[in-house]
Amino acid sequence: MHHLPEIAIIEPNTLTALGLRTILEELIPEAVIRTFSSFEKLIDDTPDMYAHYFVSANVYFEHTSFFLERKPKCIVLSAGEPPLLTGIPSLNILLPQEQLVKTIMQTRKRGHELTHHPVTPPATDAEHELSAREIEVLRLVTKGLINKEIADKLHISLTTVISHRKNITEKLGIKSVSGLAIYAVMHGYVEADSI
Known part of the structure; x- marks a missing residue:
């Protein structure tokens, strides 16, 4: 167990x-x-x-x-x-x-790990796999960009950004921006200092 x-x-x-x-x-x-x-x-x-x-x-x-x-x-x-x-x-x-x-x-x-054993992500992580584009969107969301700014930066439509955000939220089950930021840091997509 x-x-x-x-x-x-x-x-x-x-x-x-x-x-x-x-x-x-x-x-x-x-x-x-x-x-x-x-x-x-x-x-x-x-x-x-x-x-x-x-x-x-x-x-x-x-x-x-x-x-x-x-x-x-x-x-x-x-x-x-x-x-x-x-x-x-x-x-x-x-x-x-x-x-x-x-x-x-x-x-x-700083090494004050919140667990004494390495945290192994749950096996269900495979279902959560984000596409490369979703990771790009996630990174920009954590930096505080709004959908329109993300669309401009990635040269995609606003609808596409909204669709990516919806997919990210559904895959990860995280709705809040702070929650997504935490996820992004924990999975190495962004540095804690850059948020």
Whole structure:
């Protein structure tokens, strides 16, 4: 049986936890993401089975000994204040979604891999194969170009661009531009810095 990486979000603010969960589900579709409103709820679960912990700063400080043992797996959620901990990645949850996604991508890039085993794309990837033209369109979408600009740049009609975008969305099952950007970065179609 293939074991999916599990990620715990320990964050008392429900909206923050749900927002982060949505982003992580788009970023790492193969992971199982669980949210806990308190440290106690995490402990009631099986706290050691998680590949990563996204922990609210308050919870982290109240239970430092638990998280220090798991330091390589922790990312502390801060609300705009500068990171108080050296050597522990932190994530400013007040950033707009695109920035948040970028920060998570850069955290992954810096070797803070979100799983301890290499992520093997699901076998269904063959069905998702994008054509060379769809990849070109995807790249331009992630750079923020609108359909008309994409049509001009690729010398194709507006209808063709719309048709390509529809195919990309259907093949990948991703509707949001930020989701497509994440997919493009994860699959090496674009550099995280170029978005």
